[in-house]
Amino acid sequence: MKATIKDVAKAAGVSISTVSYAINGNERISETTRQRVLDVAKELNYVANRNAKLLKQKKTRTIGLFFNSWFSPIYSDTVHSIEKTVHKMGYDLVACSLYGEEHSTAYKYLRDGMVDGAVFLTSSFDDKFLHAVASEDLPMVVLNQQIQGLHIYNVLIDHYGGDYTATKALISSGCREVYYFSGSPGSYDNQQRLDGYSAALACFNIEFNSEFIVHAELTEESGYQQMKALLEKGVVPRAIFSSSDEMAIGIIRASREHGITVPGDLKLVGFNDIPESGFTVPALTTVSYHKSKMGSLAAEILFSAINGNSDIDSHNIISTCLIKRDSF
Amino acid sequence: MKATIKDVAKAAGVSISTVSYAINGNERISETTRQRVLDVAKELNYVANRNAKLLKQKKTRTIGLFFNSWFSPIYSDTVHSIEKTVHKMGYDLVACSLYGEEHSTAYKYLRDGMVDGAVFLTSSFDDKFLHAVASEDLPMVVLNQQIQGLHIYNVLIDHYGGDYTATKALISSGCREVYYFSGSPGSYDNQQRLDGYSAALACFNIEFNSEFIVHAELTEESGYQQMKALLEKGVVPRAIFSSSDEMAIGIIRASREHGITVPGDLKLVGFNDIPESGFTVPALTTVSYHKSKMGSLAAEILFSAINGNSDIDSHNIISTCLIKRDSF
DNA sequence: CTGAAAGCGCTTACAG
DNA sequence: CTGAAAGCGCTTACAG
Numbered sequence: 001m002k003a004t005i006k007d008v009a010k011a012a013g014v015s016i017s018t019v020s021y022a023i024n025g026n027e028r029i030s031e032t033t034r035q036r037v038l039d040v041a042k043e044l045n046y047v048a049n050r051n052a053k054l055l056k057q058k059k060t061r062t063i064g065l066f067f068n069s070w071f072s073p074i075y076s077d078t079v080h081s082i083e084k085t086v087h088k089m090g091y092d093l094v095a096c097s098l099y100g101e102e103h104s105t106a107y108k109y110l111r112d113g114m115v116d117g118a119v120f121l122t123s124s125f126d127d128k129f130l131h132a133v134a135s136e137d138l139p140m141v142v143l144n145q146q147i148q149g150l151h152i153y154n155v156l157i158d159h160y161g162g163d164y165t166a167t168k169a170l171i172s173s174g175c176r177e178v179y180y181f182s183g184s185p186g187s188y189d190n191q192q193r194l195d196g197y198s199a200a201l202a203c204f205n206i207e208f209n210s211e212f213i214v215h216a217e218l219t220e221e222s223g224y225q226q227m228k229a230l231l232e233k234g235v236v237p238r239a240i241f242s243s244s245d246e247m248a249i250g251i252i253r254a255s256r257e258h259g260i261t262v263p264g265d266l267k268l269v270g271f272n273d274i275p276e277s278g279f280t281v282p283a284l285t286t287v288s289y290h291k292s293k294m295g296s297l298a299a300e301i302l303f304s305a306i307n308g309n310s311d312i313d314s315h316n317i318i319s320t321c322l323i324k325r326d327s328f
Numbered sequence: 329m330k331a332t333i334k335d336v337a338k339a340a341g342v343s344i345s346t347v348s349y350a351i352n353g354n355e356r357i358s359e360t361t362r363q364r365v366l367d368v369a370k371e372l373n374y375v376a377n378r379n380a381k382l383l384k385q386k387k388t389r390t391i392g393l394f395f396n397s398w399f400s401p402i403y404s405d406t407v408h409s410i411e412k413t414v415h416k417m418g419y420d421l422v423a424c425s426l427y428g429e430e431h432s433t434a435y436k437y438l439r440d441g442m443v444d445g446a447v448f449l450t451s452s453f454d455d456k457f458l459h460a461v462a463s464e465d466l467p468m469v470v471l472n473q474q475i476q477g478l479h480i481y482n483v484l485i486d487h488y489g490g491d492y493t494a495t496k497a498l499i500s501s502g503c504r505e506v507y508y509f510s511g512s513p514g515s516y517d518n519q520q521r522l523d524g525y526s527a528a529l530a531c532f533n534i535e536f537n538s539e540f541i542v543h544a545e546l547t548e549e550s551g552y553q554q555m556k557a558l559l560e561k562g563v564v565p566r567a568i569f570s571s572s573d574e575m576a577i578g579i580i581r582a583s584r585e586h587g588i589t590v591p592g593d594l595k596l597v598g599f600n601d602i603p604e605s606g607f608t609v610p611a612l613t614t615v616s617y618h619k620s621k622m623g624s625l626a627a628e629i630l631f632s633a634i635n636g637n638s639d640i641d642s643h644n645i646i647s648t649c650l651i652k653r654d655s656f
Numbered sequence: 657c658t659g660a661a662a663g664c665g666c667t668t669a670c671a672g
Numbered sequence: 673c674t675g676a677a678a679g680c681g682c683t684t685a686c687a688g
Contacts, residue, residue: 002441004665015675020667030673050440052665055379055680062433070407070423079398083427092433095398095423099411105390105420112378113330220607249607256609279548279577281584281609332681343659348683358657380681383664657688664682672674 003044012040064115065095068122081295117302139305162287162320163196166269175239223250245270245277267328282326331372340368392443393423396450409623445630467633469626474516490615490648491524494597503567551578573598573605595656610654
């Protein structure tokens with residue numbers, strides 16, 4: 001059986017309070033006693049029962065990370081950087097998915113207060129639920145999504161600026177007809193982006209034309225299908241801005257099948273700068289942002305809130321930049 | 329403040345035992361009492377304190393998932409399928425990384441018995457540590473890695489068979505000189521693979537030639553570099569079996585830069601069947617295996633062990649198959 | 657059918 | 673510098 005604090009106390013010939021103090025580094029314990037206790041503890045392979053500890057302390061020293069799909073490459077660097085900060089602060093990081101909805105581990109952990117703070121990489125939570133659960137004891141940082149609320153902080157990508165810059169660059173290169181492959185319409189995110197695109201058009205006195213807007217799903221397959229449909233209708237875009245790199249890769253594939261070369265016939269810019277985008281043929285020109293900065297900023301905001309700081313911006317923007325490669 | 333069982337008991341006018349029984353669905357409580365308790369609990373927004381509960385029950389009903397790099401695309405399907413089974417069993421799944429080594433969340437969770445079972449997608453744990461921690465109360469399933477031990481179960485990919493089949497196919501197509509891009513030498517895994525490769529050679533009475541073995545790192549970049557080095561030395565392989573798809577993608581890139589066409593000049597087979605491999609140009613022929621089956625098998629073995637089943641194979645093999653696409 | 661009470665393994669005022 | 677004791681919020685024999 002696992003050793004408890006009692007076992008250690010008995011073996012070391014001291015009280016359990018002394019064991020507790022010794023192990024937690026309280027200064028009141030003499031060096032010799034502390035050493036003896038530590039030795040015994042090590043020998044008995046003692047580790048404090050976390051549940052008992054937390055039951056008393058009301059703190060979990062754990063940060064929860066919530067997302068709905070495991071292993072999305074976009075977030076790899078961001079999560080790693082969150083993890084670094086969390087570790088530096090002496091906290092633990094556990095990741096839970098939303099599979100099972102209200103009965104998912106994610107919902108349970110939040111509802112039961114199993115974490116002292118939360119970072120969200122997903123938009124699939126019910127806003128009402130988050131509002132109900134967010135509190136001084138459970139502040140939340142939401143990435144890449146706009147959720148207002150007390151104890152809820154947003155870290156957003158400058159989609160407006162990114163799309164603006166990319167579109168402007170495409171127009172400047174001589175294409176007045178820039179197609180825009182967009183994600184699901186209606187989202188806040190998407191509106192921001194469309195605004196950026198429109199602003200770039202306005203810069204050049206080009207009228208917005210909804211025929212150039214293609215709604216797809218941000219996946220390779222969806223980009224491929226939509227592009228193929230376009231080409232089969234006889235429409236041949238000369239310039240495309242794609243809201244995601246995955247979609248852009250699908251666009252390249254459909255183009256190649258139709259004998260259209262990139263960037264010769266078609267200038268293409270993606271968004272996100274996923275790892276693959278450097279390896280596609282041609283390598284993808286894309287709008288990037290500082291992913292690890294996004295992670296560290298998110299974590300810093302969270303800890304700031306956990307430590308009771310009250311003047312935190314609820315709205316934080318990560319800037320973007322255009323990475324020039326070979327597709328434009 | 330959060331409502332406790334006491335608050336509910338007081339508000340419902342019953343004892344705390346009754347609340348506990350009612351909420352946990354014990355049959356001894358009358359329907360009317362149960363209903364009243366449940367109503368009050370709901371009204372007070374009561375949810376049982378997990379730490380207190382676990383402190384008593386000594387069970388966490390949580391499975392830990394351990395890996396060292398977040399978001400590796402190879403495991404996406406596998407993890408999703410683990411998650412499904414875990415959820416179906418009414419357990420929670422939390423993922424922890426190894427960042428921080430002995431001070432990582434992963435080590436802490438295992439040492440402190442924060443989980444009732446563990447699945448490993450990483451080889452970075454100290455074997456001694458796993459042996460020390462694995463127990464009847466914390467069985468472990470290790471994927472794609474050979475670790476012997478009580479309460480430790482392995483789910484392995486049939487690398488031998490996969491490499492054998494791929495190499496054989498390449499030879500059958502007329503290439504007697506099959507290059508083998510391998511991972512780090514010395515690993516169990518790699519030995520298995522090399523054996524498969526050698527066996528295929530033996531089939532055709534071809535002598536093993538270490539000049540055809542290229543050690544790389546399973547990454548795109550490493551595959552690219554090694555291939556480039558080969559080509560710059562004037563060596564032009566006509567057939568390559570690559571131990572990972574990422575590496576194969578790098579090989580394609582280096583080949584293209586040197587004007588070598590795949591599959592025209594070079595026949596290439598990868599391993600793992602990552603999502604991208606269907607989208608590369610040319611689409612990659614690769615050795616695949618049933619990823620979601622690997623996940624469900626892992627989870628089933630784990631629960632079987634948790635439920636005290638003692639006759640579980642510690643050695644389970646997932647078979648492979650060759651996916652024919654365009655690179656060979 | 658319901659309740660009083662012990663106890664899970666810790667932490668932490670309080671007393672000495 | 674150390675210890676006895678209360679208490680965190682639950683579950684679960686035990687008694688009635």
